[in-house]
Amino acid sequence: MGMRSHPDAEDAALVRAMAAGDEAALRVLFTRHLPWLRSRLARRCSDPEIVADVLQDTFVAAWKGARRWRGDGEVAAWLWGIAVRRLVSRLRGRSAPVTLPTAEVEAADERTLSSAEELVLLGVEHGDLAAALRRLSPQLRAVIEATVLDGLTTREAAQLLGLAQGTVKGRVRKAKAQLRQDLISYQSGWS
Amino acid sequence: MNETLVAVEAVTKRYGDTVALDAMSLTLRSGLTGLLGPNGAGKTTLIRILTTATAPSSGRITVFGHDATGSLVDRTEVRRQLGYVPQEVRFPRGLTCFAFVDYIAVLKEWTDTARRHTEVRRVLDLVGLGDRATRKIRALSGGQRRRLALSQAFLGRPRLLVLDEPTAGLDPEQRASLRTLLSEHGRTGAVLLATHQTEDVAALCERIIVVDAGRIRFDGTVAEFVATAAGRVWLGDAPLPGALQTWRTGTGRIRSIGGVAPTAPDPTVSAAEPTVEDAYLLMLGPAAHAGAEVAA
Amino acid sequence: MSTMSWHCDPHLLARYSAGALDAVLAASVEAHLVHCTQCQTAMAAHTDPDESDRIWAGVREAIARPVLPWPVRLLRRCGLNDEDAVLLSVSRSLRGPWTLATVVVLVCAVWASFPDDPRGKAAYLLVAPLVPVLGVVAAFVSVDQTAELAVTTPYSKARLTLLRTLAVIVTTVPLVVAMGALIPGIGWMAVTWLGPAFGLTLTALVGLTWLSAEVIGPAVLAGWAAVVAGAYGHDTVATTVAAPAQLGYLVLTVVTAAVLSLRIRSTNFPGALP
Numbered sequence A: 001m002g003m004r005s006h007p008d009a010e011d012a013a014l015v016r017a018m019a020a021g022d023e024a025a026l027r028v029l030f031t032r033h034l035p036w037l038r039s040r041l042a043r044r045c046s047d048p049e050i051v052a053d054v055l056q057d058t059f060v061a062a063w064k065g066a067r068r069w070r071g072d073g074e075v076a077a078w079l080w081g082i083a084v085r086r087l088v089s090r091l092r093g094r095s096a097p098v099t100l101p102t103a104e105v106e107a108a109d110e111r112t113l114s115s116a117e118e119l120v121l122l123g124v125e126h127g128d129l130a131a132a133l134r135r136l137s138p139q140l141r142a143v144i145e146a147t148v149l150d151g152l153t154t155r156e157a158a159q160l161l162g163l164a165q166g167t168v169k170g171r172v173r174k175a176k177a178q179l180r181q182d183l184i185s186y187q188s189g190w191s
Numbered sequence B: 001m002n003e004t005l006v007a008v009e010a011v012t013k014r015y016g017d018t019v020a021l022d023a024m025s026l027t028l029r030s031g032l033t034g035l036l037g038p039n040g041a042g043k044t045t046l047i048r049i050l051t052t053a054t055a056p057s058s059g060r061i062t063v064f065g066h067d068a069t070g071s072l073v074d075r076t077e078v079r080r081q082l083g084y085v086p087q088e089v090r091f092p093r094g095l096t097c098f099a100f101v102d103y104i105a106v107l108k109e110w111t112d113t114a115r116r117h118t119e120v121r122r123v124l125d126l127v128g129l130g131d132r133a134t135r136k137i138r139a140l141s142g143g144q145r146r147r148l149a150l151s152q153a154f155l156g157r158p159r160l161l162v163l164d165e166p167t168a169g170l171d172p173e174q175r176a177s178l179r180t181l182l183s184e185h186g187r188t189g190a191v192l193l194a195t196h197q198t199e200d201v202a203a204l205c206e207r208i209i210v211v212d213a214g215r216i217r218f219d220g221t222v223a224e225f226v227a228t229a230a231g232r233v234w235l236g237d238a239p240l241p242g243a244l245q246t247w248r249t250g251t252g253r254i255r256s257i258g259g260v261a262p263t264a265p266d267p268t269v270s271a272a273e274p275t276v277e278d279a280y281l282l283m284l285g286p287a288a289h290a291g292a293e294v295a296a
Numbered sequence C: 001m002s003t004m005s006w007h008c009d010p011h012l013l014a015r016y017s018a019g020a021l022d023a024v025l026a027a028s029v030e031a032h033l034v035h036c037t038q039c040q041t042a043m044a045a046h047t048d049p050d051e052s053d054r055i056w057a058g059v060r061e062a063i064a065r066p067v068l069p070w071p072v073r074l075l076r077r078c079g080l081n082d083e084d085a086v087l088l089s090v091s092r093s094l095r096g097p098w099t100l101a102t103v104v105v106l107v108c109a110v111w112a113s114f115p116d117d118p119r120g121k122a123a124y125l126l127v128a129p130l131v132p133v134l135g136v137v138a139a140f141v142s143v144d145q146t147a148e149l150a151v152t153t154p155y156s157k158a159r160l161t162l163l164r165t166l167a168v169i170v171t172t173v174p175l176v177v178a179m180g181a182l183i184p185g186i187g188w189m190a191v192t193w194l195g196p197a198f199g200l201t202l203t204a205l206v207g208l209t210w211l212s213a214e215v216i217g218p219a220v221l222a223g224w225a226a227v228v229a230g231a232y233g234h235d236t237v238a239t240t241v242a243a244p245a246q247l248g249y250l251v252l253t254v255v256t257a258a259v260l261s262l263r264i265r266s267t268n269f270p271g272a273l274p
């Protein structure tokens, strides 16, 4: 009957079932996606209470928005899009913005990075990108992460990082120029 | 445990010239009581008066010491102790399961929102509709709707639970889990179960009240009721002449209910253990299940 | 996705969820996680189940809370409490009166374009009192369904009746008054229609304790239409809301209010038939 008997159902099928009001489908989606969403949000906000609130809001919004989900693209990416925007609006107006943990917590070891697995892990064709990113200053890396990897607009990134929009724009420009410079010397393109 | 919780004293209900209840008197104590009778016997009328849905033409009903037929204050006190499942529950359009039970919970004076929502969740889980809470009622199956109607009766663990044909439309598994639920409830309060399904009564109730044509035909324990059929149910190679009902059992022998017992000892005919159904059939005759299909 | 041959090893995921990876490596783990169901599932090992349960309870609570019809949301914003909002949202027909009110706008707007036409006044007078009256009747139609259950609950039926009636009046009357004030030539009639409106509303409520909404609605409509049509025929539309008539409506309101309270004290309340 419900999705409870189909814990392996595809994300898209689950969202369609949610649109029809199937709470069990939401439960499966929740169980599957909560852990990584929580960790990913926790890297962007150090307050666990805010993270928990944002997670709750995210799944409530996904439930309400299931009917509007167009079915193109991945459900996980859709969920992250909701989550990161909820986080941004939640952090709006905070006097002391929570900064990304940009400090090198653990020195990456070169052997792991150069392995073939690591290349797949990066999800990019050029293994040099990792090295190039790593050479960026923490400030520049933070804006690249927010705009390129998290897919935020300049305004949203500015809110998340607690910076002025102009600053974000400037840093993105600077970071891209530096990356391009770095990658060109390895004969790779960055667009 | 054996104090009288509900007392019905000479209650009569007339609709025009029709007498639906004829000076009926009975008492209920804690535990499960089965109200058995064919359709139109007066079960639903009795229940509607007992639950304050309608007033009797004459007579008095006392529930936990409050007069259910008295003043508004008394009736309100009765209603606070009551869980009721009408024979047919129609739902307002466009509601979800949760919204419906939430609405009834507000009517049952659950004022604190957080506590009310927890209670609504509890009763929905109780009937196995926990994961259907956010579904629109129109998307539910017949059995699920029946369970939804049942769920609201358990709000606030009422001391008196009155159910009119609660198992109609449920599959055997749901019927079994409802029985578990009711038997648990019967340990702390009074449960009145109106039905024409003798197997529900046999499985659950300590006590049986049989009504027919607005009067009580039997009031006693299940064992006493079954005993009324002792010596009137037979197993033989052929149907007994004049039997009310006969059928071939799994062993190939013919079971006859009622009928003329053999006068001389007949080695092929032996007395069989009677059931609640046998006793019910023998008491009311062919009318016992009149209109059963309509209600089911 | 499922064809992906490489996955994050448990140690990598553990370091990631502990925040122990550098930014670049963490970003690449994140890039993989978005696409990989297997690694998403593996992340469950790094989540506190109690916290998950707490969040889930919150989600469940939030999605179960039914979406209130917008007139109820409006009232909620004006200070209506949660319980009353639940009671009102069951009769979804609060939208009906608004639809009716829109009809009034249209009808009156058409006639307002002929300021000297007496039909404009007559139409306003005919429709305006019916908006709250039919709104109240409609509010009891959908709840009729649960009346058998509702009547056996301890909640005060007088309060329930009052709440439903007031909700309709609060959401319709100001609109109809404002419209009357805007239409040229209506004048005081924009307020004086309230007399028959209250009388008719209470009459309808009393009627609902005996007969179903399907009977009472058309009956009240027909009765009022006959009054207005009769006055219109004699060219005396204004007399239906003149002082003597208003006194009549006042008497009607008081008498029906008394009967209604008596009916509610017995087992009857509007919507629950004996």
Ligand SMILES: [Zn+2]
Pocket: C004, C006, C007, C008, C032, C036, C037, C038, C039, C040
């Ligand atoms: Zn993977």
